[in-house]
Amino acid sequence: MPARAFVDCHSHVVPSGDDGARNVGEGVALCRDAVASGTRLLYATPHVWPDLRMHEARERRFREAAAELAALVEGLELRIGFELTPDRSLLDDDPRRYRLEGTAVCLVETPFSGGLATFFAVAEHVESAGLTPLIAHPERSLSLVGTPGHRDALLERDWPLQITASSLTGRSGADSEALAWRLLGDYDRVVVASDGHGHHRPARLDAAWAAVSERLGSEIAARAFGGAILGVAPATADAARPAASS
Numbered sequence: 377m378p379a380r381a382f383v384d385c386h387s388h389v390v391p392s393g394d395d396g397a398r399n400v401g402e403g404v405a406l407c408r409d410a411v412a413s414g415t416r417l418l419y420a421t422p423h424v425w426p427d428l429r430m431h432e433a434r435e436r437r438f439r440e441a442a443a444e445l446a447a448l449v450e451g452l453e454l455r456i457g458f459e460l461t462p463d464r465s466l467l468d469d470d471p472r473r474y475r476l477e478g479t480a481v482c483l484v485e486t487p488f489s490g491g492l493a494t495f496f497a498v499a500e501h502v503e504s505a506g507l508t509p510l511i512a513h514p515e516r517s518l519s520l521v522g523t524p525g526h527r528d529a530l531l532e533r534d535w536p537l538q539i540t541a542s543s544l545t546g547r548s549g550a551d552s553e554a555l556a557w558r559l560l561g562d563y564d565r566v567v568v569a570s571d572g573h574g575h576h577r578p579a580r581l582d583a584a585w586a587a588v589s590e591r592l593g594s595e596i597a598a599r600a601f602g603g604a605i606l607g608v609a610p611a612t613a614d615a616a617r618p619a620a621s622s
């Protein structure tokens with residue numbers, strides 16, 4: 377991966393009625409900031425919550441907003457995906473509709489607290505459709521941080537993991553920071569994503585990339601920020617060029 381041509385597989389930069397960008401203008405600002413920080417391929421992954429499902433009208437509005445936003449931001453390929461919050465109702469859905477565009481991967485978040493039974497059921501449902509669950513921010517799950525047995529049960533599945541960039545720089549607390557670094561250093565299939573929601577948590581990967589490059593070396597940094605684990609890469613040679621303002 378050329379330095380600073382990041383693939384960010386998890387963000388909420390496209391308005392969808394959840395807690396991400398509130399309108400296209402805010403999304404454009406988040407995307408331009410992402411480009412300035414070195415991101416070249418960015419997935420917009422609205423929440424699919426138990427109480428905010430991806431019904432037809434919501435998905436149509438989301439896709440229209442994504443197309444409008446993509447046309448307003450230069451130097452960025454914006455792709456569509458979704459972030460599944462484990463819920464039994466998802467077991468009645470076809471997981472293929474929730475793939476990260478251009479991959480055979482579904483982003484499934486870990487519960488922030490409580491047991492993991494529903495989480496495992498949903499992740500296995502994804503697998504049964506021939507897809508791979510990408511496990512979102514395990515380092516931020518109290519169920520995993522505080523319970524080594526839960527952690528072992530997850531890690532033995534060998535699913536790829538997605539660490540949130542700001543966890544590596546301490547935003548989620550010392551325990552999450554320590555687990556994020558441990559997972560990134562110990563496992564091959566770990567990607568770093570912004571989970572950018574707004575100005576309070578922007579869609580930037582540059583600070584985490586610099587920290588990982590310094591602490592774990594350029595090979596792990598390239599693997600974690602470059603998209604190879606997902607089988608994707610920025611589309612053009614221009615992607616290798618960092619933006620002037622970065």
Ligand SMILES: [Fe+2]
Nearest residue numbers: 386387459571
């Ligand atoms: Fe998210």
